[in-house]
Amino acid sequence: MEQYTLPVTNENGYFEIRLESIGGLGANLSGKMLGELGANELDFNSLSFSSYGSEKRGSPVKAYVRWCAKEKPLRINSPVTHPHILGIFHAGLIGTYPVLDGVSADTKIILNTPLAADEAAEKYAISLGELYCLDALSVAMECKSRVNMVMLGAIAKASGFIPLEAVQKICRETLGKKYPALLEANLNGMKNGYDSVVKATAEHDFAPMPSGKNETFIWGYKNAPIGGINTRPGSTVSNDLSASREGYIPLFLPEKCINCGLCDSTCPDLVFQFGKGVYKGKEGMVNNGLDYYHCKGCLRCVAVCPTGALVSALERDYPKKPHFMPNQDLLPDAISYQETGANSWVTSDSPSTVARPDTGSMEVQE
């Protein structure tokens, strides 16, 4: 077996990787594959685990990998706080979640974004560490692969010491047996990820990096109601779930709308804002718009709309969403939204959220 040495380790002697993602993009599987890569291909001592919770799509997920020399015992079981490699599978998390926490000059950040590397560095104010960018979603779509495979290729390249062949070998062993038909596409996705990742080169001098949300009120043992009782009815309304969308939004074309109410009957996220109004000269309930803070982009409404008043659109084409109407039941001035994934403490460990043969989430649009 070829000898690999870790280019850098922390004060305890470990090389550490953290992946930041939302459920459904396959970061958990990537973490497992990197763990296996370390143990089986690079001959390190290796461990891997994910942040755990209930199994939901669209919620923030972290995966951790820790490597050290084979002879050294792996004694730390806690999450990775100061990663040498930080893979960010979903750029929407930056600024709303503390995904950049613990980055140092040693950190290689691999970011999935359609922006060019230097633009991304500026937009996300990433001034520490080395930033590597690629449009993993587009690459994945072109190759009929998945974001996680493309990201693994990019991570290998950015690491400077992981050969593409080694990650591909793990891919063969992990996915090849389970989904043989998809193997070639995934290997190709990895290669394209490896080839297309670009390092930011411009010199940066930004303000300190954003570090997640700052709550002004936090329940603890002194001020929380006893028994875990929650005295704030409807408080999930302050969640901004935009980050759980995977690229698509329903677009509302009011001129085609007949106010039939079918969209409101199929929307799991209670997005449609009907109110009293006039349609064709008659008083009645009319659709005033969509609450995009809570829309998760499932496009159920598009599928049931009988008149084409709701259509699927690429979110990136609509930086300002037309007919965006926040929840109308809210008391005035009550709200400041907190961007969050579908569930703030959730992740995924379910095999069904990994590369799926039939229904990749990005293929939602017909």
Next chain:
Amino acid sequence: MLEQKMFYDSGNELAAYAAKQINYHVMGYYPITPSTQIAENLDLMGAKGEHDIKLIAAEGEHSAAGICYGASAGGGRVFNATSANGLMYALEQFPVQSGTRMPMVMNVACRTISGPLCIKGDHSDIMYLLNTGWIILFADEPQMVYDMNLLGLKLAEAVNLPVAIAFDGFFTSHQKRRCLVFANDADVQKYIGPKMASDNQNISSLAKDSATGENCFYSVLDLAHPISVGSYMNEPDVINNRYQMHLAMEEARKKLPGLFEEYESISGRLLHLCSGYCHEDAEILLFILGSSYHTAMEAVDLLRKEGIKAGVITLYVLRPFPAEELRGLCKNAQVIIAADRQDSYGAGGGNMSLELKAALQSCNQEQCRRKKVLTRIYGLGGRDFFVEDAVSMLKEGLSENAKEFDYYGVTEGVDGKKQPQYFKPLTKEDTTLGLTTCIFDEKTKKMNVTGGNLRELTAMPKRIAPGHGACPGCGIFVNLNLLLKGIEGNVVFLFHTGCGMVVSTGYPKTAFRVPYVHNLFQNGPATLSGLVEVFHQRQKRGEYPQGEITFIMVSGDGGMDIGMGSAIGTALRGHRMIIFEYDNGGYMNTGYQLSYSTPKGAKSSTSHVGKAQYGKTFFHKDTPEIMSATHIPYIATVSESNPTDFIKKAAKAGAYAKEFGTVYVKALSACPLNWNDKPNLERSVIGGAVDCCYFPLYEIENGITTLSYDPEKAGKKIPVTEWFGMMGRTKHLVKEEYKEVTESIQSEIDRRFARLKARAESPLL
């Protein structure tokens, strides 16, 4: 040494692999996070034909323990895995198993006990096992989970006591590591030896019980030597039975060192009763269980560099408790920080620090009894334990003023700007819009319902706020929304554990704009019964204003499995409430294990598809028919593909529940994540289930069945395979090789539908 091979696996995977190598006769289990993967992995290996273990998915942990008991009584090797409230639900059975001396192995992936519900790891569950007469081993890393699963069974069978193998949920159960397993299953089986049973024809001579001279490998299946298991026993006998258990536990204590030695000779790995790191000359020690032990070693190294003589010790055998050996590890320490990952509230420590104190106190040396033990309750609910935490605990212990007992890692909260009120509380007037009306016809004994216009119903205020964390396209909130459109006036909810609950009440937020209670899913209907009756009682006594409330219990199909008994009891008593089931055909909240409502043939994480298995092996549960036998006034099935019908039935359900008694309504609910289909198309997938008569729409009103929609008459009937083809979980069944399976499903569906139709056509039925 036996031949071994390297794996990169987690604790759960290794527990499953050990069980596969042992090839247990039976595993009775009920999936509960974080132990679930053990059964899942065994099912996966079973589907490939890699073992012969009969895996039995019980309808709850209590039954799982019963399955294990019966199988063990019949001379079988028996395996189980559980966590947290699952362990608590089965707790009653554990002394039965140990008291009647059934050897078996149960893995416990430790997790905190609800409520409030939390799925993460701590040791509050395993400590409940301390007084059950089970041997308890505690592994601190995946490798040890494997080793203890082999050695533990051997120990169990050597002393006829059940053995629990505990390890940290998630930290050890899910973390993958390099580890070694025996290369050949035959070697493992040879090491364990054949299962002794007095009726086993393949074993010529059986060991004799030292006390009675009889062989003690009893089997209920030994027809030549009939035995009675489970005597009715009073004083003076019970105490003798318990003393036998005590002796068996002492026998286990004697046998352990020899078993460790033997296991080392085949594996090269020496297990211990307890162990330490830099403890020999340590002045301050940290006593800590599980995965934290390793993390603490790093802290000890750091402190040693600062010149602090720190050390760390841990325990691998909780029962029998190795007091003497543990004392030996503490020899030179002046101060011991006992870090407990659970609390025995009011006792001044978690169980391990209490037992450490007792162990030191029972020493005959004065110096031993003078050691200072400081308890720190830490890491509850899976709170991470970093090297810095271990450093800080040890450093604090050096201080003269360190408290004897404290919690480590609590936060007092931040009183920032006042939290806003997001919504006005919904009043009866807000939600009484006359969009549906129900009038009971005394003559026909039917509720006449009007309204149900979808456009008008957009005016119904939402009792559930947006911002919940369900997956994109999830059917649960679609169904709840449709149900609530049909319910006018005040509503109070009770939710069972499940996706609907987890995604709506993630602390510190809640999606509910109206009052809500959660209870664990064995017990929702009973809990709501109590709430309903106190409402009526308090109204009667003038303590609560007059007026009506619609009480709605919401459960998944999982809650209707484990909670079936509670639901039937409630229905038979007739409390005025709605039991609403969203049936997504699986335990989706925990990663899609099969439920009894999963379609036959569907793949799930406990019904894999492979050469030896085609998916789930039995038909979907017909819950409305079970409920119909309770003769409650109203039962209905509803589907989002027929929204107006859904809302009208919801209105009727509300009317019946307010006036007449218990109502049961069931909706088929889409789960794009686990059905493996496209979120946007779920309404048509649900429609497919209705059109193939898998999910017929009907109602039973005061005993009279009415079909709401007949796909045959509407000319829309499709074969079940067409519906199966719409979902990734059943797509494989469309293949020719599964024709026999799909034909059996089709004929069962047709039989059930024909029966339903006949009943709808006959006024008597």
